[in-house]
Every structure is written in structure tokens, then in C-alpha cells.
Amino acid sequence: MKIPFLTTQQLLNELNLFSWIAEDNGELDEYETKPSVPPNCALITINVISTQDISDTRQMVKVAIVIRYWYSLAKTETSNKAPVEAVMRSLAYNDVPDAVYKKLQGYADDELDTFSRQSDVKETRRDSLQVRRMTYTTSYLDLGAEE
Numbered sequence: 001m002k003i004p005f006l007t008t009q010q011l012l013n014e015l016n017l018f019s020w021i022a023e024d025n026g027e028l029d030e031y032e033t034k035p036s037v038p039p040n041c042a043l044i045t046i047n048v049i050s051t052q053d054i055s056d057t058r059q060m061v062k063v064a065i066v067i068r069y070w071y072s073l074a075k076t077e078t079s080n081k082a083p084v085e086a087v088m089r090s091l092a093y094n095d096v097p098d099a100v101y102k103k104l105q106g107y108a109d110d111e112l113d114t115f116s117r118q119s120d121v122k123e124t125r126r127d128s129l130q131v132r133r134m135t136y137t138t139s140y141l142d143l144g145a146e147e
Contacts, residue, residue: 001046003111004063017096018042039072057145069132113139
């Protein structure tokens with residue numbers, strides 16, 4: 001599962017929008033005073049969704065690529081009473097998931113099939129962190145059992 005991770009990390013890095021891009025090891029879920037990663041980071045998890053045997057030693061593997069984006073919001077003004085400029089400024093955090101979508105949706109190369117967005121949700125959290133969770137799927141041919 002290195003290939004989907006490394007490819008996703010490279011594509012996100014090309015956007016020049018994130019302060020940190022790494023594997024998600026629970027940094028946003030287990031901390032005392034603040035997470036060990038900086039705001040404006042992207043944390044990636046690769047999960048196998050399904051496999052299909054091609055032969056005894058080959059499988060087509062479908063994976064979910066989960067990207068968690070932690071952003072920091074100052075005061076937000078999204079009320080219908082707020083000036084349009086303030087509302088637009090408050091909603092600017094959506095620009096990053098939009099850019100990720102434009103970069104990843106439809107991407108394919110010699111090793112990975114087409115990326116397809118499955119979801120983009122704002123996490124409901126007990127702490128004050130603002131986290132978006134974006135999920136994409138892709139497939140690849142795993143020849144690992146032949147090695």
C-alpha cells in the first residue's frame with residue numbers, strides 16, 4: 001500500500017497548500033494540549049476496501065484514501081446578516097478541499113487506476129479542532145505475493 005500513499009502525498013504536495021503531509025497516526029485524536037502536527041496539515045490513511053483474485057499470486061486491490069485536513073478558523077461570520085465579504089472570507093476553508101478534488105479526481109497513472117471522490121465531510125468533534133475528512137478510492141494490481 002506504499003504506492004497509493006506515496007502518490008497521494010506527492011499530488012497533495014504539488015498543491016503547495018499544506019504545512020505538513022504524513023501518514024495519519026492518530027495525531028488529531030490523541031493529544032493533551034495540542035496535536036503534534038501543525039494546523040493546515042493533511043494526514044493520510046490507506047484502507048483496503050476489497051480485493052479480487054486475478055491468479056493465486058495476483059490481486060486487484062481497491063483502496064480508500066482518507067485525507068484528514070486540520071484547518072484553523074478564526075472568528076467566522078456566515079450569518080445572513082453578515083456582509084458578503086465576511087461570509088466569503090469565513091468560507092475560504094472550503095478552497096483547500098476544492099483544490100484537492102481538482103487535483104485528485106480522475107487522476108490515474110501506470111500503477112493506479114482512476115481516483116474517485118467518495119465523500120468530503122466535516123468531522124463532528126468534542127474538541128475545538130476543525131477537521132475535514134475527504135475520501136477517494138482507487139485500485140491497483142498487487143503482485144506482492146509473487147515476490
